[in-house]
Amino acid sequence: MSAPRVLVVDDEADLRELLEITLLKMGLDVDSAATIREARALLADKDYALVLTDMRLPDGLGLELVREVAASHRGTPIAVITAYGSAENAVVALKAGAFDYVSKPVVLDDLRAMVRSALKLSATGMEPGAADGQAAAVDGAGSRLIGGSQAMQALRAQIERLARSQAPVAINGESGSGKELAAREIHARSARAGKPFVAVNCGAIPEALMEAEFFGYRKGAFTGATDERDGFFQAAAGGTLMLDEVADLPLAMQVKLLRAIQERRVRKIGATAEEPVDVRIVSATHKDLARCVETGVFRQDLFYRLNVIELSLPPLRERLDDLPLLVDAVLARLAGPGGARLGAGALDLLQTYSFPGNVRELENVLERALAFADGGMIEVGDLLLKGARVAPAAAPLAPAAGAAHTAGAAAGQVVAPGPDAHAAGAPSYAADGAAQPLPATGAPAPPAPGGASAAPAAGLLADGELPSNLPDYLNQVERDIILRALTQTQFNRTQAAGLLGISLRQLRYQMQKLDIHAPEP
Numbered sequence: 001m002s003a004p005r006v007l008v009v010d011d012e013a014d015l016r017e018l019l020e021i022t023l024l025k026m027g028l029d030v031d032s033a034a035t036i037r038e039a040r041a042l043l044a045d046k047d048y049a050l051v052l053t054d055m056r057l058p059d060g061l062g063l064e065l066v067r068e069v070a071a072s073h074r075g076t077p078i079a080v081i082t083a084y085g086s087a088e089n090a091v092v093a094l095k096a097g098a099f100d101y102v103s104k105p106v107v108l109d110d111l112r113a114m115v116r117s118a119l120k121l122s123a124t125g126m127e128p129g130a131a132d133g134q135a136a137a138v139d140g141a142g143s144r145l146i147g148g149s150q151a152m153q154a155l156r157a158q159i160e161r162l163a164r165s166q167a168p169v170a171i172n173g174e175s176g177s178g179k180e181l182a183a184r185e186i187h188a189r190s191a192r193a194g195k196p197f198v199a200v201n202c203g204a205i206p207e208a209l210m211e212a213e214f215f216g217y218r219k220g221a222f223t224g225a226t227d228e229r230d231g232f233f234q235a236a237a238g239g240t241l242m243l244d245e246v247a248d249l250p251l252a253m254q255v256k257l258l259r260a261i262q263e264r265r266v267r268k269i270g271a272t273a274e275e276p277v278d279v280r281i282v283s284a285t286h287k288d289l290a291r292c293v294e295t296g297v298f299r300q301d302l303f304y305r306l307n308v309i310e311l312s313l314p315p316l317r318e319r320l321d322d323l324p325l326l327v328d329a330v331l332a333r334l335a336g337p338g339g340a341r342l343g344a345g346a347l348d349l350l351q352t353y354s355f356p357g358n359v360r361e362l363e364n365v366l367e368r369a370l371a372f373a374d375g376g377m378i379e380v381g382d383l384l385l386k387g388a389r390v391a392p393a394a395a396p397l398a399p400a401a402g403a404a405h406t407a408g409a410a411a412g413q414v415v416a417p418g419p420d421a422h423a424a425g426a427p428s429y430a431a432d433g434a435a436q437p438l439p440a441t442g443a444p445a446p447p448a449p450g451g452a453s454a455a456p457a458a459g460l461l462a463d464g465e466l467p468s469n470l471p472d473y474l475n476q477v478e479r480d481i482i483l484r485a486l487t488q489t490q491f492n493r494t495q496a497a498g499l500l501g502i503s504l505r506q507l508r509y510q511m512q513k514l515d516i517h518a519p520e521p
């Protein structure tokens with residue numbers, strides 16, 4: 001089998017030679033062109049596994065070549081070489097369809113890493129059989145994203161295309177509409193699939209811990225830093241880093257993140273040198289990020305940097321024809337294949353519902369209905385759709401005995417009804433693969449014993465009695481107070497935080513620390 005062939009387009013003889021030697025040493029065949037015209041002639045003649053072009057060429061801009069290759073040689077990834085500090089050029093090239101970029105002066109390790117992922121793409125997605133793979137992704141077979149509606153088909157096709165690029169993706173959509181699922185799908189369909197996918201809930205990390213959580217720290221960098229630790233960037237090395245609820249990042253952290261993304265380098269707290277990081281960034285928010293820029297809470301430059309490719313997830317109420325497939329999939333997961341079904345009228349009723357909590361709410365509605373259903377047959381009366389919108393304040397805080405539970409819920413977690421299960425229900429971070437995000441200082445403490453109970457802890461001690469374990473006792477007291485506030489506000493976290501005189505961010509963090517999980521209808 002012949003070696004993959006790479007086309008290098010650069011008019012600077014020195015740089016061209018350096019690139020050629022590096023690529024040849026990697027066992028690749030290399031052709032070179034000094035102008036766009038020469039490059040066009042070679043492209044018309046041969047198939048390439050990768051094109052690498054400078055941005056400025058004597059007869060035009062490398063961008064023209066990017067557009068042409070993206071349009072007419074869809075199987076060939078094209079990467080650009082950008083001048084130092086011209087981050088804008090890199091974004092423009094990525095938007096035009098470039099797979100990736102390297103900055104001048106070219107760091108050979110970065111170049112090799114980029115070439116390796118491009119070749120993986122060529123080897124997996126670009127062979128003639130790729131067309132079948134694309135069709136399968138569009139009709140939904142093998143995709144995590146269930147649904148046969150036009151909107152879902154278009155979404156899957158878009159994911160299939162953008163999975164081949166390294167460009168940052170910004171996912172927008174209402175809570176529970178599948179943003180994290182879409183991010184996982186992008187990762188799974190990309191050349192990075194064998195590396196970690198790390199999802200970070202930016203809204204759940206206290207500001208003081210952010211830098212350590214994202215970039216890691218050296219031993220002795222601060223009191224309590226007893227060991228060197230990696231941050232999310234290192235944990236996601238070679239893979240994908242999902243910044244969930246990215247609009248919640250404090251401004252100071254936005255600056256640091258922008259730098260890390262732009263330079264592709266991070267510096268651990270306490271370290272003198274920066275280290276290169278190779279991660280693809282996927283961000284997500286249910287907020288209007290452009291509006292956040294207008295109101296000054298989100299930096300324009302970071303917005304520009306993250307928003308290279310936009311992906312919008314439609315709310316479930318706009319694609320209700322997906323309901324039958326989704327219901328089947330959820331019921332099969334909850335009760336096993338054929339273990340549960342909807343009675344006459346139940347599906348019709350679901351079709352009339354607006355699902356403010358989207359697919360997550362559908363899952364919760366069905367899970368609860370199954371607990372009431374007779375022999376796995378869910379009738380209209382079991383759906384309790386009204387109750388799913390507004391949970392009664394006096395509703396029990398623990399899950400009904402015997403009720404099936406969503407993945408991730410464990411003994412000791414406290415759950416309560418309501419549609420907005422996502423923010424506190426999800427861990428602040430979760431890593432697939434080998435990487436383990438750090439439990440930095442102040443990391444979530446283990447849940448206090450007897451966690452599923454909302455019994456008032458403050459009343460447990462008799463006068464003069466001392467707790468046998470002060471931290472556990474204080475956790476219990478804190479949990480009790482937070483639960484009271486949440487119950488009073490029907491799990492509206494903003495209002496509960498207001499009642500307690502703390503910020504929403506603090507409340508989220510405490511809920512996560514104390515393993516208090518929001519609404520499980």
Ligand SMILES: Nc1ncnc2c1ncn2[C@@H]1O[C@H](COP(=O)(O)OP(=O)(O)OP(=O)(O)O)[C@@H](O)[C@H]1O
Nearest residue numbers: 144145146174175176177178179180181359360422
């Ligand atoms: N198209 C879909 N097919 C199958 N399951 C889906 C789909 N969309 C969402 N889900 C399921 O719905 C639940 C919520 O999805 P996900 O966590 O991805 O939503 P989200 O938009 O990231 O939510 P949030 O904004 O609250 O973080 C998950 O259990 C997910 O598996």
